[in-house]
Amino acid sequence: MTPLEELKAQRAIRAELDADPSIDHVILRKRYGAREPDVAAAMLTTVEKLDESIREMSVQIKRFVVNEHLDIAREPGGKIRAYVNGKPFIQCMRLILTIPLGADTREITSIDEAVKQFGSVYQGAGMEPAVKDIQMDPDEEFVGHCSNIQAWVENDYAPGLLHSTIAYPLLKELADAGDEKAKRVFEGEVANRIKTGSRASIMALVESLGPRQGDLVFKFLMENTTIPVKEQALNLWYKLALKECKMERRRAIDAIVLREPSEADSWYLLGKELNASEDCTGAVIALEKAISIDQGHERARELLADMFTTLKEWRRAHDAFSWLIHVLDAKRGASSSKHWREYAFSMYKLGDGANAIAPAKRATEIDPLDKYAWNRLGLIYKSQGCFKDADAAYASALKIDINFATAWNNASSLLVENGALKPHFRGKFEARNIALAVHRAENAVMCAPGEAIHHTTLGEALEAAGDNASAIQEYKKALEIDPGEEYAIKDLQRLLSKLPLKMGYKPEELNS
Structure with a gap:
């Protein structure tokens, strides 16, 4: 709540307490969206004093009405907020102040690009630190914000006139509030930005929109054939709310595979999703398809090896971890303690405990703090009747955790x-x-x-x-x-x- 809303809530609470001193504070908090400090503050004053404070604060608040849905207010303390249909829209609002004289601005088509090129941003009271320490009169700052947003509205909500961190969320908020022009502009600008923008501008768009518009962005991304599938799959899709919705996420991944079936990353992503959905058979098929396209696809091989261990297919797990150990070590010495311990465990499960001891010990040498490696080593020692060594291995695991x-x-x-x-x-x-x-x-x-x-x-x-x-x-x-x-x-x-x-x-x- 804004400071003025807090005072109004306290005033309403005080009035109820005057009428019924025994009323439950929990009921008051829920009824007015207040916190316990608001109830406590209301108990220490009177309705008359709160009315006076509300009048004084209302005088202090500066408000500029942009249109029937949008107005800008400067609140006590200097914070400037955009209000949509009378409700505060919390958003960091920025003013771009300085562009060096003589700078070439011909390629700049939006405020985002100007920020990226010149990095000269002033941020108002209550926001994160400014990029440059620039002092500004509060009235000038307020007028600057109002002027920027008014120009944005008068130019049919052109997103390039405001920073994307406020333009797209505010445009969507206005569309939800019943502004039909905002709704049309929003969808059109999203489509245009994705179809014609650079990867950086698309990423900024996805991040600024957040989860609510994941489905809209998904639709436009699939229509934009200029964006490589690999970039989509690994860098864009999981910025969306699709990761929070199984049905939408699966639809997105199926579309990626359909669009570019010869891309190993597409099949890897499908295998990862199927594994998360506990469709082990489908996941194995998808991951093996990824590997058939790219024999060196490390993420697909890693996930497949883990799946074989979970499925207790010890021979296949053994072969998968063997590949990871030998290929990664030969390539860059990058095998991990996990690779060695699971390789050793698969040998143990296949009945070769004697030869599993060496790779299990290797896992503890690579990472002495890998408690799972010490536990696996203990099991393998036990299978060979080396009870003292097994006990010591378990003790090492318990020292870690x-x-x-x-x-x-x-x-x-x-x-x-x-x-x-x-x-x-x-x-x-x-x-x-x-x-x-x-x-x-x-x-x-x-x-x-x-x-x-x-x-x-x-x-x-x-x-x-x-x-x-x-x-x-x-x-x-x-x-x-x-x-x-x-x-x-x-x-x-x-x-x-x-x-x-x-x-x-x-x-x-x-x-x-």
Whole structure:
């Protein structure tokens, strides 16, 4: 709200409080769009004093009526606002002041281009710092703004006469307010700017319009065959609201592919969208199409490798990450810890844990702060019976992130299996190791209570500690979260079959 609107809200609140002192402040805030400080201020004064303040502030406000829909006001404190149908239109308003004498301005067709070339901008009170420290009389500043906007209106809302950060949003606001001329000019200027403008002017247009006009800009962009598809796909489309609307975004991407099917980036963008929509089959087809067009398309290969890991297609994941490692290293030494750790993990999943250790260690060397790499290394060490090394790897992951639930879970699973302490950890320190397993599993549940596997692991640790009742409860919690959690199903069935009478449970309860 403007300062004057705040005073008017306080006046209305004060009047209501006088009529009913017990009225709920929440109701007053909602009714008048006010904040609690406004209610507090109203309580400390009277209706008469607020009326006087409103009159004084109204006198201080300068207002220039441009037309029936638009007027300009200078408010107390110096801020200048454009009002559309009586409502403030919040926008940074700029005055272009200086163009060097003798400067060649023949190629300049808009204020945007003048700003870009000369960079001499004065910005009014309450706005961001000026490019140049120029002092201006407040009255002159107000007159300058009014003059600029009046000239803009009298010249049929020609956007080139105002900076695009105000021209296009204000033009759209006027169109929405019922100004038919503004609506016609707006659509015509958007079409003309996109069809004839440079990439820089199109980008400025897209950014200034914001999400509300994404569909209009999409239509004109598709009609402008002078803009390369690659530039569209990677630099323009995600400036629009299309990224917030699945249907519109998919329509845009389909249009890009249809327009230029031989462009790898088009297919990559389609694959990315399909993957986000959980259409894995379609995403794989689109990404493989992108790669068939451009064998070196790194983004398509990266996404495809990640998808194979998610789909648990370990052979294809192995081959995809192998390509990324070897090609990127040969090209510019740019393979990442992620590439190495996922390559190692795919080897581990394919049953080659012994040879997976080296690439997993390589991942931790490239990025010692990659907690996922340390966790993967721990799993691989465990598969090879290197329990001490596995424990150290999990500890390294937890040093990086003490709340890393997966590492806590795996560190507990290292000690127990099928409700019992593993043979390697029995003997002299058996009691300590059981307590340690429970502690680690409890930390995993505390960090991520919504993960079924963590409750299963805690159940196994509690079972190893002899607390069968608590173990059964944890297994059941796991199945409440995920009825298909296979380890919880097996553990609960096994434990209930051992203790049906003593514990008062029956194995068939598993299906209840």
